[in-house]
Amino acid sequence: MxxxxxxxxxxxxxxxxxxxxxxxxxxxxxxxxxNANDPKAKDKFAEVNSAYEILGDATKRGQFDRGEIDAEGKPRFQGFEGFGGGRGGGAQDFGFGFNAGGPFGGRRSSRGAGAGADPGEDFFSQIFGEAFRSAGEGARQQSRARPRGQKGEDVNATLTVTLEEVAGEAKKRLRLPTGRDVDVVIPKGVSDGQVIRLRGLGAGAPGIDPGDALLTIKIAPHDRFTPEGSNLRQRLPIEIEEAVLGGTIRVPTLTGAVEMNIPPMTNSGRTFRLRGKGLPGKTGPGDLLVTVEIRLPEVVDEDLLAYARKRRSAKAE
Structure with missing residues (x-):
């Protein structure tokens, strides 16, 4: 399964x-x-039920995550740990004292125990047959290669998000290099290039704890906003009459346009702060910093030209 x-x-x-x-x-x-007309539905239904039998039971789920049982709930071979303590090689694996100092020390079986053979292994081979000898050797080799408590490799992945997704603390699905799909909630206060550690989602194997997934967050460039920590910056063009006379203008934000008042005689390059209109932060939302830029009319305005000429002449005198 x-x-x-x-x-x-x-x-x-x-x-x-x-x-x-x-x-x-x-x-x-x-x-x-x-799904009476779908012959495959019955198998899929059974597979779903079997999966839930494991994940819906806290004990079985823990056993599966630790590699103690397989996807069908069957115990995995653990090197006959049930007979004794550790996973080291030799008769001490089984805790029955078959090494030289044990109660059976110095005695060799007459059934094919060659020079240097482990008397404990030979004893169990007589009981369980050659299958035990082969399985025990494989377990010892595996144990020597991968000692208890060894952790699997970490894997690296990159998640690209938009400012809108950061502002909404969105949930995104990501496929890790291990082939596993995970749902990642964009955390508050995340910054471009930040690495997030997803524990236990790296590479693993039976008997080995999985490593971690190191997720690098990349914030996609935005055509309007520039992030500075939890704050955002925006350059907003305004009409010349708005700059001279003042008034109310509409300012785009990540969550929709809002109105902002500007005073008369506002110079180009002046920055206004809209509190709480930035990105979510660890201690609260950031602000939106709006820098206004005076935009001249696209069509020639004779009155404006006459006013400019008059001011130039006055300065020249």
Missing amino acids: RNPYDVLGVSRTADEAEIKKAFRKLAKAYHPDR
């Missing part, structure tokens, strides 16, 4: 409510009573 997380379409960090919601949705979609 496939990975139960993939079957239900949830991430490894999904909580109980998310898992239950995903299960109910898929069970309803694939229920045989609703």
Whole structure:
């Protein structure tokens, strides 16, 4: 069976409510009573139920995450740990004292124990057969290569987000290099180039704890706003009459346009602060800093030309 997380379409960090919601949705979609003409629906329905049997049970979910059971809920081979303590090589693996100082030390089986053979291994081979010898050797080799507590590799991924998604603390789906799809909520106060560690979502293997996913956030350039921490900057053109006479102008923000009053005789380059109209921050929303730029008329205005000539002449005198 496939990975139960993939079957239900949830991430490894999904909580109980998310898992239950995903299960109910898929069970309803694939229920045989609703898919009488689809012969594959029954198999899909069974697969969804099997996945939920593992992820819907906290104990089984923990066992699966630790690699103790497979996707069908069957125990994985753990190197006969049930017989004793560690995973080291030799008879001490099984805790029965078959090494030289144990109660069976110095005695060799007459059934094919060659020079240097482990008497403990030979004893169990007589009971369980050659399958035990092969499995035990494979387990010891695996144990030597991957000691208990070893962590898998970290993986790197990049998530590109827009300023609108940052402002809305949006949830985005991302496929990690491991092939797993995860839902990432854009955190408050995130900045361009920031690296977020997603614990336990890296590479792993049975008996090895998975590494982490290192997620680099890239904020896409915006045609209107420039982020500065949790603040935003914007350059806004205004008409010359608005600059001279003052008035109310409309200012675009990430969450919709708002009105802003400017005083008479406002110079080009003056900056106004709209509080709380920036990006979400760890201690509260940032501000929008609006710098106005006077825009001259596209069509020649004779009155404006006459006024400019008059002022030039007055300065020349």
